Amino acid sequence: MAAVDVTTVASGMIAFGLVLGITIHTLGRDAAAGIIGAAGVYGGSAQLTTVTMLSQGSALLLAVLSGAVVNLRLLLYSAALGERFAGQPNLFRWLAPHLMIDQTFLMAQGRAGLTGRTFRRYWLWLGAMVLVVWCSSVAAGGLLAPVLPPMPHLTLVCTAMFLGLLLPRLGTRPAVTAALTGFVTAALVSYLVPELGIVAGAVCGVAAAMTRRQSTSTASS
Amino acid sequence: MSIRLEDLIAVLALGLLCWVLRATFVLLIPPDRLPAVVAQALQHLAPAALASIIAVELTSAMDVANPASTMQALGVVAVAATVARLTRSMTWTVLAGIVAVLLVDLTPLA
Numbered sequence: 012m013a014a015v016d017v018t019t020v021a022s023g024m025i026a027f028g029l030v031l032g033i034t035i036h037t038l039g040r041d042a043a044a045g046i047i048g049a050a051g052v053y054g055g056s057a058q059l060t061t062v063t064m065l066s067q068g069s070a071l072l073l074a075v076l077s078g079a080v081v082n083l084r085l086l087l088y089s090a091a092l093g094e095r096f097a098g099q100p101n102l103f104r105w106l107a108p109h110l111m112i113d114q115t116f117l118m119a120q121g122r123a124g125l126t127g128r129t130f131r132r133y134w135l136w137l138g139a140m141v142l143v144v145w146c147s148s149v150a151a152g153g154l155l156a157p158v159l160p161p162m163p164h165l166t167l168v169c170t171a172m173f174l175g176l177l178l179p180r181l182g183t184r185p186a187v188t189a190a191l192t193g194f195v196t197a198a199l200v201s202y203l204v205p206e207l208g209i210v211a212g213a214v215c216g217v218a219a220a221m222t223r224r225q226s227t228s229t230a231s232s
Numbered sequence: 233m234s235i236r237l238e239d240l241i242a243v244l245a246l247g248l249l250c251w252v253l254r255a256t257f258v259l260l261i262p263p264d265r266l267p268a269v270v271a272q273a274l275q276h277l278a279p280a281a282l283a284s285i286i287a288v289e290l291t292s293a294m295d296v297a298n299p300a301s302t303m304q305a306l307g308v309v310a311v312a313a314t315v316a317r318l319t320r321s322m323t324w325t326v327l328a329g330i331v332a333v334l335l336v337d338l339t340p341l342a
Contacts, residue, residue: 048243093263171329216280
């Protein structure tokens, strides 16, 4: 089951991993630290933000905090998945949240029936396999950077993957409202404060969907 | 092989902060403490987060100073969205995205 879900998201991750590896090489940052970061941060957009800011001469603390702000949506994922981590062994509860990223969150959301030991096994296999795909892609990006032609739109393969994940989820009006509000909000906010775009869109999208759901249920009652 | 200390500290510190974000509702705040309305609202998190990620990726790929590149980016996303809508298949959507990116980046279309 986990292997099937990994193949679903692998192509987009490989493209984004290549982009991160190539960027680290192009900016002249440390390749080994990039690989350690791929596993340790396990979040491409956050690491990309921090690396880019460091290469632009930003202070270390500011670069790290900006990367963390990009990943604020992890807080929402943690809240959404927290129930399924409750009652699990302590070691799992301490270490396994590290495997929480966009792709693993979305895949686990699609497997709502998995709980307890079954969820634990699924989550570990999914997270570990995705981690291997991710780290290999970043490493490959660094190695291939000198010989690859410039591909400025490569990261859009990842966007295509997210589109493929989004469309089947637009089955209800609240879901459509969440997506439309999230899209518009994120686009607007990212022009002003790029680091806050995703989390602002996610929060506003969720709020709009709730409002929509409540108004629909009020009208029908 | 020596590792640049600044880069290493940056990724380790960022990794630690990200772990705190990930573990907050697993270790620090029990999920049953969440108000019911918030727990309900989180059911809509997936479409909201996905659309937000797409919006941010798309806007970062657009460059006002380079209209041709912006049009190419919009074209790639339009192709992927059309295939996603028609096929509802992740494989075909990503394949369409890859082909579109290769076309705009590696052929005379670029």
